[in-house]
Amino acid sequence: MRRSVLSITLPVQGRPVVHTVEVKHGGDPQYGVVRAGLYLDGYLRLESKLPARFPVADGHIEVRTGKGGMRRCHFVADDGTVQRLVPDPRSAEGRRMRFADEHPAASGLIGAVSILMLLIGVGLNLLQIAEPISQIPPIAATVGTFESPLQLPVWLNLALGFGAVAGAVERGMRMRYHWLLDSGAGT
Structure with a gap:
């Protein structure tokens, strides 16, 4: 089963908190539904089937997939600015990004x-x-x-x-x- 792991550090009550989204593309083994999990500093806080919109401090995180993988994983601030989450270096997206850089x-x-x-x-x-x-x-x-x-x-x-x-x-x-x-x- 392939999975995507992407992160962004956002301030929460004045301190930086790592927000990580994990998507298991094969779906949940029990129900077969593709779900996204939102982790804050490594602890699972929210789960949703896709497409997902997770409320976070000062905005929300949007997650969408397609049949080929991740389609969108962005933080959308309350003021409308958009920032893409960064793939984990060990994920397929992270390895592809590193290959593109190198x-x-x-x-x-x-x-x-x-x-x-x-x-x-x-x-x-x-x-x-x-x-x-x-x-x-x-x-x-x-x-x-x-x-x-x-x-x-x-x-x-x-x-x-x-x-x-x-x-x-x-x-x-x-x-x-x-x-x-x-x-x-x-x-």
Whole structure:
């Protein structure tokens, strides 16, 4: 089971308190529901199913996930300022962030490949969905039928599908989200 651990230090009654959010992406073993826990200085204070909004001193913490990982984990202050929580260095997000800091060129290349894989996945899905939808009698009578110009072998379809999933997971580890890319291709 993969988990995300992100933290931020906020003042509570004049002293710094570490606020940590933990999300077990596989879900609660007993109920199967994905939940987030809010820890203050290492002690569990609140739990909620996702998406979650935890009230904290001077604001709240918003937590959302997608199928590929974390989508949002931010502190929103009462004055409207937003600050992203920092991933634990040992978590997948933390290791990805460290890799991006230590190897920016390689990280950029991986990011570009993940976007490319998602775009290919979305494009292929649209082509493959358009053909059977266009054959529904009322749609066929109105706009005609569509025959996909691509007839890919099953192994290539599967490989591109796995590539899209890998791209979605990589974007989830970097906490990147775009409604078109990530909602349509696995996150």
